[in-house]
Amino acid sequence: xxxxxxxxxxxxxxxxxxxxxxxxxxxxxxxxxxxxxxxxxxxxxxxxxxxxxxxxxxxxxxxxxxxxxxxxxxxxxxxxxxxxxxxxxxxxxxxxxxxxxxxxxxxxxxxxxxxxxxxxxxxxxxxxxxxxxxxxxxxxxxxxxxxxxxxxxxxxxxxxxxxxxxxxxxxxxxxxxxxxxxxxxxxxxxxxxxxxxxxxxxxxxxxxxxxxxxxxxxxxxxxxxxxxxxxxxxxxxxxxxxxxxxxxxxxxxxxxxxxxxxxxxxxxxxxxxxxxxxxxxxxxxxxxxxxxxxxxxxxxxxxxxxxxxxxxxxxxxxxxxxxxxxxxxxxxxxxxxxxxxxxxxxxxxxxxxxx
Numbered sequence: 001x002x003x004x005x006x007x008x009x010x011x012x013x014x015x016x017x018x019x020x021x022x023x024x025x026x027x028x029x030x031x032x033x034x035x036x037x038x039x040x041x042x043x044x045x046x047x048x049x050x051x052x053x054x055x056x057x058x059x060x061x062x063x064x065x066x067x068x069x070x071x072x073x074x075x076x077x078x079x080x081x082x083x084x085x086x087x088x089x090x091x092x093x094x095x096x097x098x099x100x101x102x103x104x105x106x107x108x109x110x111x112x113x114x115x116x117x118x119x120x121x122x123x124x125x126x127x128x129x130x131x132x133x134x135x136x137x138x139x140x141x142x143x144x145x146x147x148x149x150x151x152x153x154x155x156x157x158x159x160x161x162x163x164x165x166x167x168x169x170x171x172x173x174x175x176x177x178x179x180x181x182x183x184x185x186x187x188x189x190x191x192x193x194x195x196x197x198x199x200x201x202x203x204x205x206x207x208x209x210x211x212x213x214x215x216x217x218x219x220x221x222x223x224x225x226x227x228x229x230x231x232x233x234x235x236x237x238x239x240x241x242x243x244x245x246x247x248x249x250x251x252x253x254x255x256x257x258x259x260x261x262x263x264x265x266x267x268x269x270x271x272x273x274x275x276x277x278x279x280x281x282x283x284x285x286x287x288x289x290x291x292x293x294x295x296x297x298x299x300x301x302x303x304x305x306x307x308x309x310x311x312x313x314x315x316x317x318x319x320x321x322x323x324x325x326x327x328x329x330x331x332x333x334x335x336x337x338x339x340x341x342x343x344x345x346x347x348x349x350x351x352x353x354x355x
Contacts, residue, residue: 074166077132083164088127090159091140096130096149099141101174103181105194106240107150114315115147116154124148127161131169141169144180171204175215189248190236193229196222224248228255232263238270244317245274253283260287313340 070078070085078085128145142149143165152160167173174195181187196211205211208226212219228236228251235258239246246254250273258266273283309321311333319333333344 073134091162093160095139103178105191112150115151120155124161127163129165130162131167190240192225197229224252231255250280256287
C-alpha cells in the first residue's frame with residue numbers, strides 16, 4: 001500500500017500482526033477499565049502558561065503504555081499538552097470530527113435520539129477515544145464513540161469526555177475500530193458494504209481478496225457484503241432499522257431482487273418481508289421466480305399476525321409481541337439476563353393469576 005493512497009495528512013505505517021493488533025485493542029480496553037475503576041478526582045485548574053494546554057481534566061489516571069511504544073508524534077503532542085496516557089479530559093464538541101476510516105456508516109436517528117435523552121438526564125458515563133489531528137492542532141478524529149458524539153450534539157451539549165490515544169489514522173485505525181464494534185455486536189453488514197466498497201474504489205486495496213486477507217475474513221464474506229453494497233443507500237436504510245430480520249443472507253437476496261426489479265419493487269418486497277415475516281428461503285424463491293411478492297409460499301400452519309409490537313430494553317430491541325385473530329398472543333424475547341427473564345416470568349404469572 002502506497003502512502004500516496006491515503007488522504008492528505010495521513011501516513012501509512014507498516015502493517016501490524018494479529019498479536020500487535022490485539023495488544024492495541026487490549027490497551028484501549030485497559031484504559032477504559034482504569035478509568036471506570038478510579039474515583040473521579042477534582043478537576044484540575046487550567047494552566048495559563050501555555051496556549052497548548054488541554055481543557056479541563058476530568059479524571060487523572062497513571063500512564064498505561066510504555067513510552068517506548070509511543071509514536072514520536074504522539075509523544076511530542078502529549079508532552080506539549082501535559083497529557084498522561086489514559087487521562088480523561090473534556091474537549092469541545094466542535095473540535096471533534098469523524099474519521100474518514102470510521103468502520104460505521106449508518107447511525108439510526110431513533111437510536112441517537114434515545115441516547116441523547118439518556119445523556120441529558122444522566123450525563124456521559126463513558127469517555128470516547130480520539131486521535132489528535134497533528135496537521136490541525138486543537139482538533140481530533142473520533143476513534144471510538146461516534147454514536148455518543150452524535151447524541152451529545154443532539155442533546156445540545158458543548159463538550160465531551162475523551163481519552164486521547166496513540167493510533168495511526170488509516171487502515172490500521174479502521175481495523176481496530178472494526179474489531180471493537182464486532183466485539184460489541186454493533187457492526188452491521190450494511191456498514192461493511194459501504195465502507196469496503198469505498199476502500200476498493202479508492203484503491204486502498206487492489207482486490208476483494210486482498211481486502212479479505214487484510215481483515216482476516218473469508219473472501220466469500222467480503223463478496224457478499226460488496227454485493228449488498230450495490231444497493232442504493234435508501235434501500236439499505238430500510239433494512240438497517242431491523243437487524244433482527246435483515247442479516248447478510250436476507251440482505252443478499254434483497255440485493256439480487258433489486259438487480260432484477262429495481263428500487264420501487266425492492267422497497268415493496270422489504271415491506272412484505274416485515275409484514276408477512278418471510279423467511280430467507282421464501283425470499284430466495286421469489287428472487288428465482290418460483291413465487292411472487294403477491295403470493296409468496298407459506299407453510300399451511302402459519303397464520304399471519306394482526307398486530308406486532310417491537311419490545312425494547314434500554315433502547316435495544318429484544319423481541320416482539322404479536323397478536324393473532326381474537327384469542328392468541330405470541331411473545332418472543334431473547335438476549336435477556338437470567339434475572340430479567342425471571343422477573344418477566346413472575347410478572348406474567350401474577351398478571352394471569354389475577355384475572
